[in-house]
Amino acid sequence: MKTQNAIRQKIGKENFGRYFKAHWQLYLMMAFPVAVLLIFAYAPMYGILLAFKNYQVSLGIWGSPWADHFGMNNFIRFFNNYNFSECLRNTIVISLYSLLVTMPCSILLALSLNYARKIWFRKTVQMITYCPYFISTIVFVGIINIIMDSRAGILGKFFYENFGINILGSSSLFPSLYVWSGVWQGVGFGAIIYIAALAGVDMEQHEAAIIDGASLLQRIRYVDFPAILPTAVIMMILNVGGILNIGYEKILAMQNQNNMGTSEVITTYSYKVSLVSTFPDYSYSTAIGLFQSLVGLILILITNKLADKLTGNGFI
Template sequence: MDTLARGEAAETISSEQAPRRRRRSRWSDARRQIRHGWQLYLMLLLPVAYVLVFQYWPMFGVQIAFRNYNVVQGITGSPWVGLQNFERFIDSYMFWPVIRNTIVLQGYELVATFPLPIVLALALNYVRLRWFKRSVQMITYAPHFISTVVIVGMLFVLLDPRTGLLNNLLGLVGIDAIDFMGNPDYFRHLYVWSGVWQSLGFNAIIYLAALAGIDPELHEAAIVDGATKIKRIWHIDLPGIAPIAVILLILNIGSILSIGFEKALLMQNPLNLATSEVIDTYVYKVGLASDVPQFSYAAAIGLFRSVVGLLLLVLANQLARRFAKSSLW
């Protein structure tokens, strides 16, 4: 009996030590890998430091959204007010206008910019004239390198009611000049389609790379079976780029409230505020551009936008995993 008891005790001790041995073995393997590839880990150190310093450390300042922030008192010394700034934003008269404008503008942009690069990539994929294909790629890709300020400046020059090229052409056919930049009904169309012109070629590169990874034997077999180009696109190309398209769609849905304020702010004027005032421009105005900057209020609005964007990202990912069998995680 004593021998049996000692055997059971030894098995118990060995079973308790097994996880420690596995952890020790994993740690030794990790150290061995680091010693063998220390150059790669040294290269990884800089981007990791960048993420920690510029992405994670600023999260410490997010707490000002829950405080009545004062520059003199600092972040930790400012009084805690809880959800007061969030309640103020939700109860304000600007809440629904800026939310509606942001969602409508970003949704319009998503509908316009998401399918067009796919169409362009599919069309270029079947072009046989190499010089024509390269020319189209260069023409559509070049606007990506034009800054947002220049793009908006071009819009003002082309659409000026008195000297703009478009209004001059309209005048030749007897149509009165139109103040495109001052009419709120035109703001969304100008914003979206100028963005389409600027980003179409660059976004198509991603899909061209995905199309290049499709096995050519699939197309050869389809041609032997008598499939037309339309059928090859529908049954080979689209399924081949579907995972990339789904991932990009998920990311776009997650950022539906983060439209960016630069272009909207540059195109904005007192006449088109009804449709051009979005969350980002509103945050900029109340947080920095007002006579009395409201840092806590602006931070609360920005945090609200980020939380909603995160929820939309998770929801879009779950729907994509369920229906498209592809997701970010």
């Protein structure tokens, strides 16, 4: 038996050697991206140890003492912090709000462009909706502030003078302002993947549906929607996994003292305690980041399992 296994291993190595010799160019092409992945994605995971230590710069990561409570003290501090419930609530509200609005808007735009008869009109709308995506975050927030300013902004002045609402200073309106401005910025770019999925629909299915007397809405429901469903499910799984990982740049730029009650999320809080604080606590912020990553991983696995059972369109 051992002799047979040894023979199989030897044959396998010889086959791999011949395959490698015949296709070495492919392995050479793959070497660089794999090296980049190892250096910038896996090597930094060594820093996760900071979450379980009381990090001191002079001692380094290995030399720093382990945190109390079997290394879990930084997590306990975060869960017991008075900001924890508020940050968690704000993060979930904004993330779910964005998820429930952005994806349907991207799908709706893709379907609308797919049925646009005039090519010049379709191209014009695509260009107009794509453009905001390429504006930097700070410039984009500056545009929002100019438009929504209660003294000189086009919309902000109108709402303030007629309804007494200061949009930029309203805590209750911050989630809507963040999400819908995000739709304005990203709906065109988000629709690209759905447009690509719709491009793969066989036109014979539409022709058959038209012959059977299907209306436009029926064609969308029974022909187009099943075609983009697998893509939509995959995008939903990825977005659900990032519920606690909202990008802090835009929120941080839009924050002010008046809307802090709904704009303080986990990422902005972690940024402030690690980089902005007078006494940066890197171990504490690393623990917060690790907590976000673990929750995201769990949500991805759960959502993938549910999506696979309900629609049959999961990752695995």
